[in-house]
Amino acid sequence: MTIRHVAALAAALLVTTACSGNTSSGPAPTAAASTGLVAVALTVPPGMGAAPFDVDRQVVIPSGWKMSVFARVPSARLAVWAPDKTLLVSVPENGTVVRLVPDGTGKATESVLLKGMNQPHGLTFAGSTLFVAQSDRVDKFAYADGKATDPRPVVTGLPDARSPELGGQYAHALKSVAVGQDGSVYVSVGSTGNVTPADLKANPPRASILRVPPGGGPAKPFAVGVRNGTGLAIAPDGAVWTAVNNRDNIQYPFDRPYGDVSGSSKGQVIPDYVRDHPVEPLAKLTSGRNLGWPYCNPDADTDPGVKGSTQDLSNVGFDTDVETNADGHQLDCAKLPKVEQSLGAHSAPLGLSFVDGGLPGDYAHGALVGVHGSWNAQPPRAPEVSFFPWANGDLGRQQTLVGGFQAADGSRWGRPVGAVIGPDHAVYITDDQAGAVYRLVAPGN
Secondary structure, three states, rough: OOOOHHHHOOEEEEEOOOOOOOOOOOOOOOOOOOEEEEEEEOOOOOOOOOOOOOOOOEEEEOOEOOOOOOEEEOOOOEEEOOOOOOEEEEEEEOEEEEEEEEOOOOOOOEEEEEEEOOOOEEEEEOOEEEEOOOOOOOOEEEEEEOOOEEEEEEEEOOOOOHHHHHOOOOOOOOOOOOEEOOOOOOEOOOOOOOOOHHHHEEEEEEOOEEEEEEEEEEOOOEOOOOOOOEEEEEEEOOOOEEEOOOOOOOOOOOOOOOOOOOOOOOOOHHHHHOOOOOOOOEEEOOOEEOOOOOOOOEEEEOOOOOOOOEEEOEEEEEEEEHHOOOOOOOOOHOOOEEEEEEEOOOOEEEEEEEEEEEEOOHEEEEEEEEEEEOOOOOOOOEEEEEEEEEEEEOOOOOOEEEOEEOOOOOOOOOOOEEEEEOOOOOOOEOOOOOOEEEEEOOOOO
């Protein structure tokens, strides 16, 4: 069953996946979706009914599950559970990290844990040590008794809009952070723009995932060609995974007509082609891996270059980018390892976390991805929370866990950023557009 079928049965809700990107009109492609999804009313506790919850809202979730508003946090971004079973949420817009204490009734009390920071975004723990990724640095804090103290730098001098050489221009300044099982610290450093090859030669390189070795030391590139790997997490087996926001306005890469036109379409920016290209990688990183940007683009078409081709979003190879690598001299795209999984073009995957038990049935092991949805496509690709099943060290195909944030006319009332499982086996979802944190509960919890 696709989400389009679910939506037709559930008050015509259009639920698909989606990132930023110019696209043409027409129905957006659907995600691979779980069967048994149903539309249910979102529960809004008293005192939380300000817009967008001043009208009834529905979400599309697995049958028998329930979803409610847990807290109202304007511009909520990424979240992590602390050892004391409180939820920490980053708010880069106002430079704070807030602490949410569950009150036992499905709601939370809120306080400010950290303030005066530079766009704090990524949060993670290693034992009782809290790591916070700001736009220009990563720091670690001692966390105890609901307080974060004794800040110590892990890496400083990361690029952001205040870096003198960038002149105030930085499109992807928000950083994410993960700590490996050996104590290595990984931080995402996004590109300065859509197609900016100079990022790869910067010091430290941008459009990369950097690694700080256990015990400290200089940050060095772990993976490159990662346009904006905001999704960054450690899998149960210790592997590092990233979910990537890929480029916009890709030029058609094949020397032949696209669709019914005559003559070669190579090098043209064709809205119908841009709409579905390039796909957004969900990739397992190894030291030195290159995800291609901006010289190679992952192409999931089963008939590459053919208008209307179906797409296989698993094990995706690369096309040469016409704009930056026309003759292939910058990078041999055929030699790049294929991308393990991917999301449809312009899906804008943001938060990434792993579930290793705690959810029922087929959801017991897998990855949760907050899909922000495209911001300028017509119709927009819709926001959702996606689930990728985990088995034998690999992720399976994308499924929809939570949808319903976007109506058939393209209007939307929320945009998920990240999703993390809590100590109560509920899934907690941040939404920066609605200014909310949701609590998704499976039957029996």
